[in-house]
Amino acid sequence: MGRWEPDARARLLRAALDLFCEQGYENTSVAQIAERAGLTKSTYFRHFRDKREVLFGGQDELLELVGSGIAGAPESAGPLAAVEAALVAMAVTFTPERWEIGTRRLSVINRTDELRERDALKMAGFRHAMRDSLRQRGVSELDADVAAELGVLALRRGYARWLEDGGDFAEVARRALGEIQVAAAELKGAEQL
Amino acid sequence: MGRWEPDARARLLRAALDLFCEQGYENTSVAQIAERAGLTKSTYFRHFRDKREVLFGGQDELLELVGSGIAGAPESAGPLAAVEAALVAMAVTFTPERWEIGTRRLSVINRTDELRERDALKMAGFRHAMRDSLRQRGVSELDADVAAELGVLALRRGYARWLEDGGDFAEVARRALGEIQVAAAELKGAEQL
Numbered sequence: 001m002g003r004w005e006p007d008a009r010a011r012l013l014r015a016a017l018d019l020f021c022e023q024g025y026e027n028t029s030v031a032q033i034a035e036r037a038g039l040t041k042s043t044y045f046r047h048f049r050d051k052r053e054v055l056f057g058g059q060d061e062l063l064e065l066v067g068s069g070i071a072g073a074p075e076s077a078g079p080l081a082a083v084e085a086a087l088v089a090m091a092v093t094f095t096p097e098r099w100e101i102g103t104r105r106l107s108v109i110n111r112t113d114e115l116r117e118r119d120a121l122k123m124a125g126f127r128h129a130m131r132d133s134l135r136q137r138g139v140s141e142l143d144a145d146v147a148a149e150l151g152v153l154a155l156r157r158g159y160a161r162w163l164e165d166g167g168d169f170a171e172v173a174r175r176a177l178g179e180i181q182v183a184a185a186e187l188k189g190a191e192q193l
Numbered sequence: 194m195g196r197w198e199p200d201a202r203a204r205l206l207r208a209a210l211d212l213f214c215e216q217g218y219e220n221t222s223v224a225q226i227a228e229r230a231g232l233t234k235s236t237y238f239r240h241f242r243d244k245r246e247v248l249f250g251g252q253d254e255l256l257e258l259v260g261s262g263i264a265g266a267p268e269s270a271g272p273l274a275a276v277e278a279a280l281v282a283m284a285v286t287f288t289p290e291r292w293e294i295g296t297r298r299l300s301v302i303n304r305t306d307e308l309r310e311r312d313a314l315k316m317a318g319f320r321h322a323m324r325d326s327l328r329q330r331g332v333s334e335l336d337a338d339v340a341a342e343l344g345v346l347a348l349r350r351g352y353a354r355w356l357e358d359g360g361d362f363a364e365v366a367r368r369a370l371g372e373i374q375v376a377a378a379e380l381k382g383a384e385q386l
Binding site: 078079080113116117118120121123124142143145146147149150152153157179180181183184185187 | 271272273306309310311313314316317335336338339340342343345346350372373374376377378380
């Protein structure tokens with residue numbers, strides 16, 4: 001592939017988003033996506049298992065970044081500091097290209113039950129990856145659960161803010177996690193009931 | 194329906210679980226489930242939209258209980274106290290019958306991608322319901338997000354513990370939320386990185 005053209009995955013994703021927005025997710029076929037991207041259906045299936053997955057590419061890479069980010073945090077880092085390291089490690093994938101299509105991608109997902117389910121599972125995958133990596137650092141099961149839950153919230157809130165304002169995802173996610181940490185520590189308690 | 198027989202929904206769920214465990218989810222049809230339950234396919238479809246939904250019945254009721262639990266919490270209750278009220282309100286659906294089939298239900302779900310996705314979306318539904326109900330009480334957007342996230346974690350941890358040990362779900366969930374609150378307040382901080 002010449003450097004003058006985006007790679008096949010990116011072309012397929014753009015073509016898919018164009019078609020999903022023009023005619024709806026349900027009404028679009030893999031053959032149409034491939035055609036719009038100027039590629040063949042078999043090229044499509046070399047990259048993505050089915051129609052849905054074009055919107056959810058790159059998850060394996062992200063899960064690896066979560067794992068290596070947490071494993072690579074300093075030994076003295078607490079659970080949330082390790083989660084922060086994961087978010088910072090993920091930032092490398094939050095490129096300007098990804099930003100540009102992000103809003104359209106999210107609006108397609110939110111309009112379609114099947115895609116919202118897939119997205120919910122993706123988030124559950126991040127939660128599991130954070131929790132498992134924290135457990136491997138010797139974090140207690142309860143603390144790992146709580147830190148992973150707050151980490152995924154930071155990812156979700158950070159992503160929404162990044163789509164709005166752009167900028168460096170690492171910074172945005174760091175700020176989101178910081179706010180969440182303060183809020184979690186100060187939440188008015190269960191004992192009040 | 195006579196009082197000597199369980200209602201159609203429960204019969205269909207039991208039949209479905211039997212078949213899913215015996216021959217796998219993929220290999221089971223709605224017609225087989227209905228037949229095993231001694232009911233017709235059209236009765237099945239009066240109760241559940243598709244094969245999957247037999248495992249996820251009652252979510253609307255639960256979402257309503259979440260909403261009314263949070264809305265009905267005392268005005269002075271903080272966000273986590275309101276979330277606790279939601280968990281306590283949900284307890285009415287955690288019956289001995291539900292307990293009896295819970296472990297099998299969960300193992301079928303965890304074995305099948307499609308069902309795990311559906312389950313992830315169900316949890317996201319609870320999160321949204323908690324967050325929206327908290328917002329209606331005037332809780333800030335950040336606090337509502339954090340409290341809902343911790344509330345869903347309490348639901349998940351409480352449910353797992355309840356399936357293991359049985360007992361009163363309200364008590365189990367309350368304890369789970371209490372632990373989570375303490376852990377969240379004490380998590381070692383992001384500023385350490």
